[in-house]
Amino acid sequence: MLDRRQIRIQWGTRPSHGMRISYQLDGRRHSRPARARQLLRMDAEMDFDEYVIACVLSRALEEIDVGQATATEATGLSRAELQEILTRRFPPGLVDAFSLEEVSDVEAGVEEELLRGMLLSYARPGDPASARFAKIVARRALRHEHLWQDLGLYNRSELSHLLATHFPTLAAGNTNKMRWKKYFYRKLCEAEGFSLCTAPTCRDCMDFKSCFASEES
Numbered sequence: 001m002l003d004r005r006q007i008r009i010q011w012g013t014r015p016s017h018g019m020r021i022s023y024q025l026d027g028r029r030h031s032r033p034a035r036a037r038q039l040l041r042m043d044a045e046m047d048f049d050e051y052v053i054a055c056v057l058s059r060a061l062e063e064i065d066v067g068q069a070t071a072t073e074a075t076g077l078s079r080a081e082l083q084e085i086l087t088r089r090f091p092p093g094l095v096d097a098f099s100l101e102e103v104s105d106v107e108a109g110v111e112e113e114l115l116r117g118m119l120l121s122y123a124r125p126g127d128p129a130s131a132r133f134a135k136i137v138a139r140r141a142l143r144h145e146h147l148w149q150d151l152g153l154y155n156r157s158e159l160s161h162l163l164a165t166h167f168p169t170l171a172a173g174n175t176n177k178m179r180w181k182k183y184f185y186r187k188l189c190e191a192e193g194f195s196l197c198t199a200p201t202c203r204d205c206m207d208f209k210s211c212f213a214s215e216e217s
Contacts, residue, residue: 049129050089052162055152056136057090061097071098076112076139078105081132112138114188122170130166137163147180156180 060074068074071082079100086095108116119134136151143150148159159180163171174183 048161048165049133052133052151052153052158053085053089056140057086057098059140059150059152064098070103070106071100072103072106074139076106076108076116076135077132079103108138112142115141115184118184118188118191119167119170122167124166124168127166133162133166141181141184 056075060069060071063069063074064071072079075082077085082098083095083100086098086100116134116138119137120131123130123134137147140150141147146156148154148156151159151162153159153162160171163180170187173187174180178186
């Protein structure tokens with residue numbers, strides 16, 4: 001069970017702000033880079049959900065740093081939700097790096113709404129964290145890398161654990177380990193009563209490798 005992480009977050013101030021996340025897992029040390037020279041340090045034991053949020057925030061800062069997105073655009077969360085997350089758990093100065101006073105809430109597009117709605121339909125009932133991750137996963141799924149990379153996670157296994165925790169029935173249906181983005185869109189097609197796949201079975205499909213190839217490379 002990947003329940004807790006020993007987290008060290010190092011945060012760099014503007015103009016080269018960034019986060020470095022390092023954590024202890026099974027006796028090994030892993031880390032995420034930060035493009036920063038002046039750093040604040042925070043050592044804390046976080047539960048798995050908090051660890052995922054920290055990874056997502058790290059990716060968000062990378063996109064903010066290069067002008068690719070605002071904090072709300074990068075995360076799919078509202079400004080109020082981000083304010084609550086940052087002030088509740090992270091170093092006080094970190095909230096300034098996200099420039100929340102300068103951003104507005106972003107309306108989701110049609111594709112994102114479909115993904116979010118599907119995830120919410122499988123979310124744990126009455127769990128605010130699951131609803132929040134539905135927003136985050138739907139937004140990050142629109143990026144172009146593997147979903148675990150888009151979320152800033154260490155590998156696919158961490159993503160699988162996240163989905164199994166907050167969307168257990170949805171995750172349990174991916175018995176053949178299809179790539180998660182491919183699996184999401186297949187579920188959307190099934191919900192609408194049609195399929196984009198023309199092959200009788202996945203094994204007979206010319207795009208089999210695209211759907212099932214390893215995501216670890």
